[in-house]
Amino acid sequence: MTIDVSTPTTDSTATTDSTDAAATSATTPGLSDAEVDLLRADFPILGRSVNGHPLVYLDSGATSQKPRSVIDAERRYYEESNAAVHRGAHTLAGEATELFEEARATVARFVNVADDEIVWTSNATEGINLIAYGISNASLGRGGAEAARFRIGPGDEIVTTELEHHANLVPWQELAFRTGATLKVIGVDDDGALRLDEAAALIGPQTKLVAFSHVSNVLGGVNPVAELVALAKQAGALTVLDACQSAPHLPLDLAALDVDFAVFSGHKMLAPTGVGVLYGRSELLNALPPFLTGGSMITTVGLTESSFLPAPMRFEAGTQRVSQVIALARAVEYLRGVGMHRIAAHEAELGRRLAEGLRAVPGVRVLGPGAGAERVGLASFVVEGIHSHDVGQFLDDRGIAVRVGHHCAQPIHRRFGVTATTRASSYLYTTTGDVDAAVAAVADSRDFFRVA
Amino acid sequence: MASRELEGLYQQVILDHSKEKHGYGLREGASGSSHQINPTCGDEVTLNVHRGADGAVDSLSWEGQGCSISTASASLLSDLVHELPADELTRRIDAFRELMQSKGAVEGDEELLGDAVALGGVSRYVTRIKCAMLPWVALEHALVQG
Numbered sequence: 001m002t003i004d005v006s007t008p009t010t011d012s013t014a015t016t017d018s019t020d021a022a023a024t025s026a027t028t029p030g031l032s033d034a035e036v037d038l039l040r041a042d043f044p045i046l047g048r049s050v051n052g053h054p055l056v057y058l059d060s061g062a063t064s065q066k067p068r069s070v071i072d073a074e075r076r077y078y079e080e081s082n083a084a085v086h087r088g089a090h091t092l093a094g095e096a097t098e099l100f101e102e103a104r105a106t107v108a109r110f111v112n113v114a115d116d117e118i119v120w121t122s123n124a125t126e127g128i129n130l131i132a133y134g135i136s137n138a139s140l141g142r143g144g145a146e147a148a149r150f151r152i153g154p155g156d157e158i159v160t161t162e163l164e165h166h167a168n169l170v171p172w173q174e175l176a177f178r179t180g181a182t183l184k185v186i187g188v189d190d191d192g193a194l195r196l197d198e199a200a201a202l203i204g205p206q207t208k209l210v211a212f213s214h215v216s217n218v219l220g221g222v223n224p225v226a227e228l229v230a231l232a233k234q235a236g237a238l239t240v241l242d243a244c245q246s247a248p249h250l251p252l253d254l255a256a257l258d259v260d261f262a263v264f265s266g267h268k269m270l271a272p273t274g275v276g277v278l279y280g281r282s283e284l285l286n287a288l289p290p291f292l293t294g295g296s297m298i299t300t301v302g303l304t305e306s307s308f309l310p311a312p313m314r315f316e317a318g319t320q321r322v323s324q325v326i327a328l329a330r331a332v333e334y335l336r337g338v339g340m341h342r343i344a345a346h347e348a349e350l351g352r353r354l355a356e357g358l359r360a361v362p363g364v365r366v367l368g369p370g371a372g373a374e375r376v377g378l379a380s381f382v383v384e385g386i387h388s389h390d391v392g393q394f395l396d397d398r399g400i401a402v403r404v405g406h407h408c409a410q411p412i413h414r415r416f417g418v419t420a421t422t423r424a425s426s427y428l429y430t431t432t433g434d435v436d437a438a439v440a441a442v443a444d445s446r447d448f449f450r451v452a
Numbered sequence: 453m454a455s456r457e458l459e460g461l462y463q464q465v466i467l468d469h470s471k472e473k474h475g476y477g478l479r480e481g482a483s484g485s486s487h488q489i490n491p492t493c494g495d496e497v498t499l500n501v502h503r504g505a506d507g508a509v510d511s512l513s514w515e516g517q518g519c520s521i522s523t524a525s526a527s528l529l530s531d532l533v534h535e536l537p538a539d540e541l542t543r544r545i546d547a548f549r550e551l552m553q554s555k556g557a558v559e560g561d562e563e564l565l566g567d568a569v570a571l572g573g574v575s576r577y578v579t580r581i582k583c584a585m586l587p588w589v590a591l592e593h594a595l596v597q598g
Contacts (some may be wrong), residue, residue, distance in 0.1 A: 051457075162494065387518060387519035388493075388519075389495075389518075389519035389583065390462075390519050393458070393461070397454055397458040405494060407493055411492075418496075419493075419495075420493055420494050421492040448454055448462070449467065452468065
């Protein structure tokens, strides 16, 4: 069937979901096969073949594919409105600035926070480093009395978890080294669930910050945000949520989650690379010393010192990633058009099918939540006797794209006694057929490598 | 069903060497040693060079863990190295690197590389060249040490 996908208003989003992120999802239906097929027509790359087979893209946890409306939004910006934002007084500069700030409002609404609580970064990693270096700068005395709440040093503790992506671990290791604070780590149980007993024992008056992910990029389980936030609040500690694997896949209400900071990345949620989002509570962002400094983030610049704009602009030094930001807003509109509750329900079903299918293959061990437990559309697994690179190569030969290796999370692999896994991860455009093809190929890889 | 390219990548000799690893188990008395890691996947190899009285390399010993390509490559390399002078080994490492970078255009020289020519299929897979090179790079570093 032919679908007109040439303008941003005609993406064949399956339905319109205007409910906000806080609405209940218990009974929301997922997406039917027919609806997913309609969505797939919006993604040009899904029509290509790889190694003589139709592409089966199961690496959305690493990066998502882009609908034509997002690609068009970026191109249209360059064709019609390209100009420097927040400087210059000509018409194009005004248009570009307006689009740039409208995008901020769109993304803020998507996660239920205020516009000025959204800071653009290059990626989620930069967002976490922005917080860490802001704290570091406060600890050196920058930011005056307002920033005193961020100061940390010897005797203070930063708490993170064993299942973090390196991006939510290494910046805290480095912050601890720079300030003399100590880094503590909450472990996981054999199903990959965070040990809340350990968390309760670790988080105390000495804790200044608790950083954790919403959804593990290796295990696919949803972490107990409310419990961790409660523990942190009791201790007077700041919270940082890595929402990279939740913002694209689940309804995300940052106000309801009551975290102090959160980060997520555009490219994992249908947008281009090069744009990430940092959320911070307004009063915190306005007290945190800046990370990157230079043009566009200042009020008055003297020869030996300068003063800074309020958030978010105090964190947006230099030329901004305007086209990516505008395309990210279009991606968010696309996701809202389909409905985050329906996407979550669709992917929960795919995740269940994937984990069950893989567990039925002899010699396959799936990490993370056990049968029946909540899981997003993601499963990392080990095929006994075959290295993940070899499993991935066999799947690629059939046009099936999965991730292999440690997925930027070495500690959690070590926790489960492996150095590498194969990871299949879904998105709204993933079909049950994709999942079944991957499971069948994993089973066949055992014959090919003669471990059956 | 697998494609001809995939069958070419995983030839029987490679699958055999990935299971029966020749030279596996580090031996003492090494003149040089190197630990190499592929940070993108965590594969690693530690390789020892053992020299005879004349300074030639008698043999290698190695340990590590990784995919079938990297382990088979270390095993095949171990088979190749018997009483060879260092400059001859360097010549062979260069020949192997050239084979890996050939994108399938070069037939490996069996005189120089022995059964390791079977790894030629790797050159068609740009993401796997690092796997095959890992032990050869380790040898290169270990030779510089002694």
